[in-house]
Amino acid sequence: MRTKNILTFILLIFISFGYSQKKELRNANKFYDSGDYLSALDLLETSKSIFDSSDDKIKSQVMLLYGKIYTSTEDFELAIKSFSNSKELGVNEQDLNSEINKLETTIITSAIADNESENFSDAAKKLKIVYDINPENNALYLYYAASSAVNSNDLSLALEYYLILRDIKYQGIETKYYITDVSNETEIEINSETEFNLLKKSKDYYNPREEVTESKFPEIVKNIAIIYKQLGQNDMALAAIETARASNPDDVGLIITAANIYFELNDKEAFKLAMSEAIEKEPNNPVLYYNLGVVSGELGEKESARKYYEKSIELDPTNENSYLNLVALILDGEQEIVNEMNSLGTSKSDNLRYDELKITREELYKECVPILKDLIAISNDLEAIRTLMNIYGTLGDNPGYMEMKNLLDQLQ
DSSP states (O other), rough: HHHHHHHHHHHHHHHHHHHHHHHHHHHHHHHTTTTTTHHHHHHHHTTHHHTTSOHHHHHHHHHHHHHHHHHHHHOOOOOOOHHHHHHHTOOOHHHHHHHHHHHHHHHHHHHHHHHHHHHHHHHHHHHHHHHOOOOTTTTTHHHHHHHHHHTTTTTHHHHHHHHHHTTTTTTOOEEEEEEEHHHHHHEEEEEEEHHHHHHHOOOOOOEEEEEEOOOOOHHHHHHHHHHHHTTTOHHHHHHHHHHHHHOOOOOOHHHHHHHHHHHHHHOOHHHHHHHHHHHHHTTOOOHHHHHHHHHHHTOOOOOHHHHHHHHHHHHHOHHHHHHHHHHHHHHHHHHHHHHHHHOOOOOOHHHHHHHHHHHHHHHHHHHHHHHHHHHHHHHOOHHHHHHHHHHHHHHHHHHHHHHHHHHHHHHO
């Protein structure tokens, strides 16, 4: 009889203890539901000794609540850890998935706010967390994380993210849905295929269309190459470009990136070859001709440089640098002429040579006049005005000189 009483007493203790665990968990949930997250967290912490002795079912609910609280307080790493512990303890899978979805939404919303306030560094890290929660389905957010890291100028972090995307061969191909609203004749994008299919049946919408986006993979490997270049790792950049071009051989941006690396390595012949290839693919790109003009000039290939600058101006008459560089190219031989003129004596032959050189010099100036006038007409470039003023002065064109002087005075 005494033994029976002891057993009954022990049973009552366990029943009472189990009741206490559930009561504290209910109270903590009430605090959470009311939005008092700190009180909910405080109650869980002070009741820790009670929950430690509970069964896995209670413990899993406690961990789930921890995760919900940390989601609400934006302690995202702790939320993930709590949900992971809850899963290991056997929490209801449907309940867990629901809370993880809420966590993802909360993190994404917070990251969007960070990007809008130009807090790109925090945005990048938060979006990486979303990827880590579900790498199989959330690779798009790693792509966004890499972009945010670039915007924060954290190139090492951006490179880390892009390399992961490259290694998992992320494509990011999406189908986008569009339909036109009859009421305002405006095409709108629809977020889901289900909604799209419903709207197609409505008389309030028409002209439904689908659009499949291009793969993001070429862009990813291209960005890897660009970042390596920016970090000064040119060998890695060139290797990455080769990889990138294998998947997108017609990407002119990749060719130009390679050309820029060759230029920095002082391999100007390789630069010219790369730029020539780029021009074959984009023959109407004035920037390509301008860049070829720069390098050809540095290689001493003046005739080629002149043709490239003239082509650049033909394609883009507003490209001021092309005008200025073309003038500088023409006047490049002036100093040699002046030096020879200054070295001559007063003999008859020297005087004849001096006059020849003077005419040659004036011809150079005359070549530059129409180029500089065209540039001034589109931009009032002060350097161009000064140069043309000095040329007019040397040529003895006083009206031209005064015109440029007055214009310069007005602009300064």
